[in-house]
Amino acid sequence: MTKLGRQIGIGPTDNTSDQRTPRQRLRLIPESARESFVPYVPARYTTRAHEWDLTRISPDRPRADGSPIEVTGTVRTESGAPVRNGLIEIWNANHYGRYRHVEDGSGLPLDENFFGMGRVLTDENGTYKFWTISPGAYLARPDIGRWRPKHIHLSVSGGSSRLITQMYFPGEPNNASDPMAILMGDAFERNLGKPYETPDIDVDQGFRFDIVVGGRNATFFE
Amino acid sequence: MTQEHGQNALLPTNEDTCGPYFPIYFRDESLEDLTRIDPGVLAGASGQHIILRGRVLDRHGDLANGVVMEFWQANAKGVYRNPSSAGHPDIDPWFDGYGRLRSDTGAYKFRTIMPGASADRAPNITVTIFSDGINRIVTQIFFADQPGNDTDPLLSALDEADRPKLIARHDGRTVDGAEVYLLDIIMAGDGETPFFDDFES
Numbered sequence: 001m002t003k004l005g006r007q008i009g010i011g012p013t014d015n016t017s018d019q020r021t022p023r024q025r026l027r028l029i030p031e032s033a034r035e036s037f038v039p040y041v042p043a044r045y046t047t048r049a050h051e052w053d054l055t056r057i058s059p060d061r062p063r064a065d066g067s068p069i070e071v072t073g074t075v076r077t078e079s080g081a082p083v084r085n086g087l088i089e090i091w092n093a094n095h096y097g098r099y100r101h102v103e104d105g106s107g108l109p110l111d112e113n114f115f116g117m118g119r120v121l122t123d124e125n126g127t128y129k130f131w132t133i134s135p136g137a138y139l140a141r142p143d144i145g146r147w148r149p150k151h152i153h154l155s156v157s158g159g160s161s162r163l164i165t166q167m168y169f170p171g172e173p174n175n176a177s178d179p180m181a182i183l184m185g186d187a188f189e190r191n192l193g194k195p196y197e198t199p200d201i202d203v204d205q206g207f208r209f210d211i212v213v214g215g216r217n218a219t220f221f222e
Numbered sequence: 223m224t225q226e227h228g229q230n231a232l233l234p235t236n237e238d239t240c241g242p243y244f245p246i247y248f249r250d251e252s253l254e255d256l257t258r259i260d261p262g263v264l265a266g267a268s269g270q271h272i273i274l275r276g277r278v279l280d281r282h283g284d285l286a287n288g289v290v291m292e293f294w295q296a297n298a299k300g301v302y303r304n305p306s307s308a309g310h311p312d313i314d315p316w317f318d319g320y321g322r323l324r325s326d327t328g329a330y331k332f333r334t335i336m337p338g339a340s341a342d343r344a345p346n347i348t349v350t351i352f353s354d355g356i357n358r359i360v361t362q363i364f365f366a367d368q369p370g371n372d373t374d375p376l377l378s379a380l381d382e383a384d385r386p387k388l389i390a391r392h393d394g395r396t397v398d399g400a401e402v403y404l405l406d407i408i409m410a411g412d413g414e415t416p417f418f419d420d421f422e423s
Contacts, residue, residue: 003422004422005418005419005422005423006419006421006422008356008357008359011239011355014355015355016242016353016354016355017239017355017356018281018355019280019281019282019284019286019355019409019410020280020281020286020353020354020355020356020409020410021355021356021409021410022356022359022409022410022414022415022417023281023410023411023414024414024416024417026359026417026418026419026422027379027380027416027417027418027419028379028418028419028422028423029376029418029419029420029423030375030376030379030423031423032341032342032343032375033343033362033374033375033376034423035302035304035306036294036296036302036340036343036346036348036362036376037348037360037362037418037420037423038294038304038420039292039294039320039348039350040294040302040303040304040305040319040320041320042303042318042320076232077232078231078232078233078234079230079231079232080230080232089245089248091243091244091245099243101242101243101245101246102246103242103243103287103288103326104242104243117245117247117248119248153240153241153243153244155240155244155248159305160304162292162350162358163235163237164237164238164239164240164352164357164358165235165236165237165238166238166239166241180238180239184236184238187233187236188236190233190234190235190236191235191236191238211235212232212233212234212235213234213235214233214234214235214237214421215234215420215421216420216421216423217420221304221305221306
């Protein structure tokens with residue numbers, strides 16, 4: 001059987017996905033060109049102090065509105081190797097579903113105590129931790145009443161591992177109708193944070209989100 | 223995802239769209255101009271300065287606003303800076319080869335050096351695009367009139383009609399000596415740019 005590149009799916013009810021999804025199958029890369037398709041991100045990452053705690057703009061400011069949560073997990077490749085000293089860039093909407101982004105024209109309220117962007121590095125075991133405010137869902141398509149479910153964006157860069165993904169929350173009513181979740185099918189479950197109790201720390205709840213960076217690029221130099 | 227797994231392979235986290243609100247806050251100027259290490263530092267990459275610019279367009283020919291673009295290339299001598307080249311005598315200490323920018327409008331401009339040819343490869347830059355509505359997509363950009371374009375294995379694997387879609391055309395020179403190359407990337411529809419599958423290949 002001749003191997004083919006993937007045909008990318010178009011997210012249902014997602015206008016931007018319709019406008020921007022390549023219609024042709026992805027092309028296979030000849031083996032002699034394969035290594036050139038493995039970007040290797042230089043380890044010159046920076047994070048600022050307190051960027052791991054998105055629940056406050058700075059340590060001397062009050063907590064943002066909504067429910068503070070912790071997110072922890074590991075970043076590994078498919079072979080199980082930890083992605084060490086990897087950069088995770090994090091962004092999520094505030095309690096009301098609004099991003100502090102100049103292009104978010106939703107009109108939902110900003111929260112003067114919520115910035116909504118942070119960075120953390122994974123440690124030697126590929127482990128990471130951050131705090132944020134449980135994000136609000138927001139109406140993405142008012143014309144058809146489609147919501148974007150609560151989600152946190154995570155961008156992972158480390159060595160030849162590269163992944164942009166989102167963590168969703170279990171049991172949310174809008175998960176099933178989300179265009180990208182629909183494309184994931186049963187594998188959507190992998191993108192759900194797993195709740196845990198946090199009796200000893202100053203957040204309402206924890207979510208375990210173990211990340212596996214797939215594909216040959218991530219393991220290319222292992 | 224249908225990628226093959228080894229027997230004990232972990233199941234990959236799904237890629238997802240970066241959405242429209244990738245934080246401009248994460249911008250790093252030193253990744254938008256690879257000819258210098260950091261603004262104001264008297265050190266820089268060896269090689270011919272170039273500016274690669276163009277537009278990222280959607281299925282209707284409209285600019286794809288809010289795209290995040292990442293670039294990956296060899297240095298002027300054709301050496302990639304990765305674990306397999308550690309200790310290579312032709313490494314340029316002032317050049318990592320990785321760039322990133324977010325374009326508000328969908329028009330892009332990336333200053334770097336002309337990558338060297340390597341082994342049987344023509345000079346090229348790997349471009350990764352993240353945007354609202356899609357996950358990561360990847361392609362490779364070549365340069366008009368460079369030696370090796372005719373025999374490059376990636377270009378040669380494409381239909382003849384698709385090759386020009388990956389070759390940036392020369393568009394003059396800036397007053398400070400950078401050669402300008404121009405290429406529009408069409409994400410979908412008529413004239414669609416070929417994108418490559420680094421999961422299945």
